[in-house]
Amino acid sequence: MDSKYTEGRYWKVMNISGKGKGVLARKDIKQGELIVADTPLFIVPPDAHSQNKNTLDNYLDCAVKNLNPLDRETFWNLADSKSIQGKTPRGIYFTNCYSIGQGSSTRFPTAMLPILSRINHSCRPNSEFHWNPEQGYEELRASRCILEGEEITDCYLDLTAQGRITQQERRSLLKSGYGFDCNCEVCSLSFNLLEKDDKLRVEAFNLSQTCFDLKNSFSSEQMVEVLRKAERWFFLRKSLGYKLTHQLEAAEVVWHLAMLLGEDEIASNICREGNLLADIRFGADSQEVQIWREKESNPVKYLLG
Ligand SMILES: [Zn+2]
Structure with missing residues (x-):
């Protein structure tokens, strides 16, 4: 060939x-x-x-x-x-x-x-x-x-969707959909490590079900709590090696909440993370990188949007 x-x-x-x-x-x-x-x-x-x-x-x-x-x-x-x-x-x-x-x-x-x-x-x-x-x-x-x-x-x-979270769920779906037994680096972890990995993935999934809808009228204490959850969600998606697109989705939520709460340092840090992730996924000249840069320099444009 x-x-x-x-x-x-x-x-x-x-x-x-x-x-x-x-x-x-x-x-x-x-x-x-x-x-x-x-x-x-x-x-x-x-x-x-x-x-x-x-x-x-x-x-x-x-x-x-x-x-x-x-x-x-x-x-x-x-x-x-x-x-x-x-x-x-x-x-x-x-x-x-x-x-x-x-x-x-x-x-x-x-x-x-x-x-x-x-x-x-x-x-x-x-x-x-x-x-x-x-x-x-x-x-x-x-x-x-x-x-x-x-x-x-x-x-x-799509590892963020229900029914694809634990090793057992992923393996069964891959077997029925594609006909193979997944022995990737995660699925072949030893029993203890796999149990921990499954637990963290379940936690990431449960956090994704949190109400991150910013149109809701949260009290400021609730907002602080929601921001804390969003940061944990982003951290888990990143450390578990979820697709960059899913990491960026969580980064976006962290940025919005941090901006609304006036948490400038968190907002600025997550902008840098978003910029880096977009650069890796879409390339340095991409519109996505440009947007993350602008979020830091002109946040109001994106908050209103
Ligand atoms: Zn696997």
Whole structure:
């Protein structure tokens, strides 16, 4: 197969014991580095997902047929954990598709990404992807430092949602959805450490259910308490290695509460954290970094918004 889909400056598709194919780092990768810019083989519009199963099947058949021979071979080489007998375009699609928008994959276009589809799962991933609409490709950046020879991983699940919190819940969902037993660095912790990890994840989930709605009329004592909870929530999401997007969500809440309470030092510190996280996830020139900078220099603009 053409090397453009099997290796790049920082990565290489390899056979990984017990996992089939995966992607390894060819050299040390620093946090925030753009590892891959992956252009889709094809994009599926949201209206291809209709009540009628044939609409999507026909769309996929046609899209696969229209690929050039290399891209078609690349598509058929991707994993299919959904079909019962042999691979099907539908099975490959639902095993590997990426939503290219924020939110539910049925309301946004989805993309078949030839390189990112090779990335295996971890409940504590070391990379994070982001659609770049201007360039028309998915960017994969290192969410932490990755050493040469280390596997590059992504998290297939939204670990902030109910039913994906403990190891047992995650394992059962990954087994039924993708057909593998997760033995990532978190799921393979020893019994005592795993018990602690599960407890902290449950605490982070429970904190996410706290009423952080700033339109509520809290007393100042209640506000102080809510801010304390939000800070703990941010700390847990960060220390447990949740996706940067989920860390940023908690940072946003901390910033709002700190501003409303006049806690300038907390607000300023969380702005720096937000700036750093946005830089790692979206890149230094991104709008997200700009927004976090402005939150520090011109907070009123964002408080009113
Ligand atoms: Zn795991």
